[in-house]
Structures are given as C-alpha cells and as structure tokens.
Amino acid sequence: MGEAIVITSGKGGVGKTTTSANLGTALALLDKKVCLVDTDIGLRNLDVVLGLENRIIYDLVDVAEGRCKIHQALVKDKRFNDLLFLLPAAQTSDKSAVSPEQIKKLVEELKQDFDYILIDCPAGIEQGYRNAVAGADKAIVVTTPEKSAVRDADRIIGLLEKESHIEPPKLVINRIRSHMVENGEMLDVDEITTHLSIDLLGIVVDDDEVIKSSNAGEPIAHDPNNRASIAFRNIARRILGESIPLQPLETEKEGVFSRIKKFFGIRSK
Amino acid sequence: MKKSQNVVMKGTKDGLTLHLNDRCSYEELLEELQEKILLDHQDDDSPLISVKIQTGNRYLTDQQINQIKELIGSKKNLIVEDVSMNVVSIEEAMRWKQESEIITIASIVRSGQVIEVPGDLLLVGDVNPGGMVMAGGNIFIMGSLKGIAHAGCYGNDEAVIVASKMVPTQLRISNCLNRAPDEYSEDESHEMECAYINESNQIVVDRLQVLKHLRPNITRFKGGQ
Numbered sequence: 165m166g167e168a169i170v171i172t173s174g175k176g177g178v179g180k181t182t183t184s185a186n187l188g189t190a191l192a193l194l195d196k197k198v199c200l201v202d203t204d205i206g207l208r209n210l211d212v213v214l215g216l217e218n219r220i221i222y223d224l225v226d227v228a229e230g231r232c233k234i235h236q237a238l239v240k241d242k243r244f245n246d247l248l249f250l251l252p253a254a255q256t257s258d259k260s261a262v263s264p265e266q267i268k269k270l271v272e273e274l275k276q277d278f279d280y281i282l283i284d285c286p287a288g289i290e291q292g293y294r295n296a297v298a299g300a301d302k303a304i305v306v307t308t309p310e311k312s313a314v315r316d317a318d319r320i321i322g323l324l325e326k327e328s329h330i331e332p333p334k335l336v337i338n339r340i341r342s343h344m345v346e347n348g349e350m351l352d353v354d355e356i357t358t359h360l361s362i363d364l365l366g367i368v369v370d371d372d373e374v375i376k377s378s379n380a381g382e383p384i385a386h387d388p389n390n391r392a393s394i395a396f397r398n399i400a401r402r403i404l405g406e407s408i409p410l411q412p413l414e415t416e417k418e419g420v421f422s423r424i425k426k427f428f429g430i431r432s433k
Numbered sequence: 434m435k436k437s438q439n440v441v442m443k444g445t446k447d448g449l450t451l452h453l454n455d456r457c458s459y460e461e462l463l464e465e466l467q468e469k470i471l472l473d474h475q476d477d478d479s480p481l482i483s484v485k486i487q488t489g490n491r492y493l494t495d496q497q498i499n500q501i502k503e504l505i506g507s508k509k510n511l512i513v514e515d516v517s518m519n520v521v522s523i524e525e526a527m528r529w530k531q532e533s534e535i536i537t538i539a540s541i542v543r544s545g546q547v548i549e550v551p552g553d554l555l556l557v558g559d560v561n562p563g564g565m566v567m568a569g570g571n572i573f574i575m576g577s578l579k580g581i582a583h584a585g586c587y588g589n590d591e592a593v594i595v596a597s598k599m600v601p602t603q604l605r606i607s608n609c610l611n612r613a614p615d616e617y618s619e620d621e622s623h624e625m626e627c628a629y630i631n632e633s634n635q636i637v638v639d640r641l642q643v644l645k646h647l648r649p650n651i652t653r654f655k656g657g658q
Binding site for chain 1 (some may be wrong): 541543544545546559561562563564579
C-alpha cells in the first residue's frame with residue numbers, strides 16, 4: 165500500500181511541477197515505484213517536463229469518467245524499468261471535469277500498485293486544489309524566497325491543516341539565489357521556516373540547468389552532479405525517512421573562489 | 434374589593450423607586466401601575482423625578498420594559514432611569530459569561546484565517562500576515578503579531594492588544610484603526626508591547642508595563658498579599 169503526497173503551493177510559478185517531476189524521478193532512481201498524477205486539468209505540463217507529451221492516449225478525466233482503465237492511461241517513463249509512470253491531466257476540459265471523490269477513488273486504486281503517488285496540484289485554492297488534496301495522505305508545500313510566495317504558502321498551509329486526512333505539511337524552498345540571500349535581498353531559509361513554522365523538507369538552489377532540462381523533457385534529477393539535482397535527490401531520501409543534513413548554500417561552501425569565477429564570467433562577456 | 438399592592442412606590446432622596454410584585458400577572462401589574470401613575474403626581478409642573486424600577490424575580494422582555502417605560506413616561510415629570518431584575522435570561526447569562534471569559538487558543542493564525550471570540554483572547558502562537566484575530570475584549574498574543582488584531586470589536590474602547598512581538602499590519606481597537614509603518618526599522622525589537630486607545634482617540638503602542646496603570650481593570654485577581 166503506497167503513500168499519496170500532494171505537491172502544492174498556492175501561488176503559481178514557484179516550481180510545483182518541476183518539483184513533482186524531479187521528486188518522482190529521484191524516487192524512481194531510488195528503486196521506488198512512483199506514479200505522478202497531474203491534476204492541473206486544462207493547463208497540464210507535467211508531461212512536457214517529463215518529455216512524455218507525445219505518448220499520451222488517455223488522461224485523468226477519461227479514467228475518472230470510466231472511459232478507460234487506469235493502467236491504459238498511465239504513461240511509462242522509458243528511462244526507468246517500470247518504475248516511473250505519469251497519469252496525465254486532460255487538456256481539453258477544465259478543473260470542474262472531475263470531483264474530489266473521483267480523484268480520491270483513483271488515488272486509492274493507484275496506491276495498491278505504487279509505492280508513491282505524487283499529485284501535482286494546480287495553483288490556486290479552488291476546485292483544482294480541492295481535487296488534488298482529496299486523495300493525499302501527505303503534503304509538500306513548495307515556496308520560493310519571495311514574500312508573495314511565502315504569503316500564499318502560509319494560506320495553503322492553513323487550508324491543509326484543516327484537512328484531517330493529511331499529515332502536517334512539509335516545506336520545500338525552491339529557487340534560492342544564494343548571493344541574494346547573502347546580501348539580505350532575499351528572505352533566508354530560517355526566516356521562512358520560522359514564519360511558516362512547519363518542518364523543512366529541503367531547499368533547492370536556483371539553477372539555469374533546471375530550466376534547460378525541463379525544456380528538454382529530462383528532469384534535472386537525472387544529472388548526478390547538478391546541485392539542484394542533488395537537492396531533489398536529498399529530498400527524495402528524506403521522504404523515504406533517511407535523515408540527511410541540508411545542503412549548505414553556495415555562499416558558505418564555495419566562497420571567494422566561485423565569486424571570482426563569476427566575476428570573470430561576467431567580465432568575459 | 435380588596436385592593437392588592439402589586440406596585441409599591443417609595444420615595445428616596447434620589448427619586449422614586451417602584452417595587453413591582455413578581456407574583457401577579459403582567460396584565461394586572463400594568464393595570465395597577467397605570468392607575469397609580471395617573472393618581473399620583475397630578476401636577477405636571479413639578480421638576481423631573483427619576484424613577485428606578487425593581488422587578489424582583491420577574492423577567493421582563495425588552496418589549497415589556499419599553500411598555501412600562503412608555504407608560505411611566507406618559508407623565509411628563511417622570512423619567513425611568515434604571516430597571517433592575519434579579520433574573521436574566523439564559524441567553525444573556527451565556528453572553529455575560531462568554532464576554533468575561535478568556536479563551537485560550539494554541540495555534541498559528543495563518544493568512545486567510547480569522548479567529549473571533551466574544552471575550553478575551555489568549556493566543557499561544559503567531560498571527561501571520563493576512564491572518565486576523567478579533568475579540569470582544571482584550572487580545573493577548575504569546576507570539577508574533579504580524580497580521581491584524583481587532584480588540585473590543587463590539588465597541589469597547591478600553592480593550593487592549595498585547596503581543597510578545599508587535600509587528601502588525603494593522604491594529605484595530607473598537608472603532609479606531611491604525612496601520613503599521615511602511616517599514617519596521619531594524620534596531621527596534623518591538624518585543625513585549627501593548628496597544629491601547631489614548632485620550633485623543635488614537636491607538637498607541639507602548640511598553641507592556643504601562644498597562645497596569647492605564648487599564649487597572651485587566652487585573653482580575655483579588656486577594657493575596
């Protein structure tokens with residue numbers, strides 16, 4: 165019997181889909197059987213990030229309405245040997261096409277076959293959100309070190325805490341720019357965690373490669389050396405219950421050397 | 434015919450006190466009251482006399498009280514100052530109780546959440562920006578107040594807001610409103626502060642210690658040495 169984790173944020177554009185794709189990949193790399201469920205009906209893009217867009221035949225709405233069996237709609241990620249699957253969202257309808265009860269039933273069914281079901285939640289707190297959280301046992305709240313994102317995360321945590329079937333949510337801080345944090349131009353990790361007062365599951369630095377790889381349809385978590393990838397892999401291991409210390413931010417680790425490199429990098433342009 | 438004494442009038446130096454019998458029917462009482470009022474004080478030119486009404490163990494509804502007030506007020510020189518009853522309705526008693534109670538809540542009030550209590554509120558936790566706490570009485574926050582607090586929200590100017598860390602977006606007490614400065618300076622800690630309405634009807638934030646002198650009624654503890 166698997167575990168269903170909803171990945172949500174309230175605010176759009178903070179990296180829910182990227183986090184979902186990468187955590188799914190990272191968990192699959194750890195030999196877990198994972199199903200990613202995209203509940204962003206009408207604005208699906210988890211399939212694009214995973215590079216599976218052209219293999220979609222049936223979608224979530226088809227399954228919910230009984231037009232096909234779940235296993236027919238699941239898209240297999242070829243990079244893994246039967247470990248990572250995607251249940252894509254429909255692109256042609258909208259959020260009201262399914263009800264929370266239907267999603268709940270569907271997730272229950274998936275839990276029989278998978279170790280982890282990661283539910284990618286749409287932005288907002290309306291129907292789409294209610295659909296996404298309906299079947300979840302756990303929640304991950306993604307935020308960025310911006311006031312607006314933290315404010316929305318606070319709101320969503322408040323809503324999640326009211327859902328009695330979900331464990332207290334955990335926090336992922338995404339897109340941290342260490343030099344800005346260092347200059348005090350960005351909220352720092354401590355500030356955010358005290359403000360939201362929930363457990364921190366991990367921090368992910370902002371890295372250009374993340375955007376590149378998601379455009380290429382290959383989640384960054386496949387890259388063993390990238391720091392964002394390592395962050396996602398660490399989060400995956402924390403989900404499995406391992407205790408792994410937080411990755412130090414670049415500023416503390418690389419210090420002067422990297423800054424000099426950056427300096428020349430800018431100059432050479 | 435035996436004349437019952439359902440309405441007893443007593444003159445005091447402050448005015449007139451009417452003792453209303455609580456055993457008879459309301460109609461009887463009203464009738465007798467009318468009789469007595471009309472009989473006495475025939476002289477409309479006498480100065481205003483304030484009347485206190487004591488109803489004993491009879492519960493009068495607002496409507497009945499108004500009826501009696503009207504009746505007495507029909508004599509120009511009488512004015513009802515006070516109606517006292519030995520009894521209250523359950524509803525009223527509950528309201529009293531709630532208004533004088535301190536409700537303790539241990540939680541974080543997050544963005545979009547509103548907590549409202551009829552009496553005093555003791556919140557163990559933060560109020561985050563976008564969150565709001567309201568109380569009919571005082572608000573005590575053991576944590577950071579970063580959102581909105583509204584004390585005395587049913588119109589109590591004496592209410593205060595106390596917080597371990599006072600960095601609100603807005604403070605409201607009764608009908609007064611005060612917003613935060615656009616930026617909190619780094620060197621002020623804003624720890625252990627209270628907010629109250631001062632003489633010029635403005636909300637001011639001050640050290641916690643001033644409360645003892647400004648609002649002595651907050652202390653409910655009686656006795657001790």
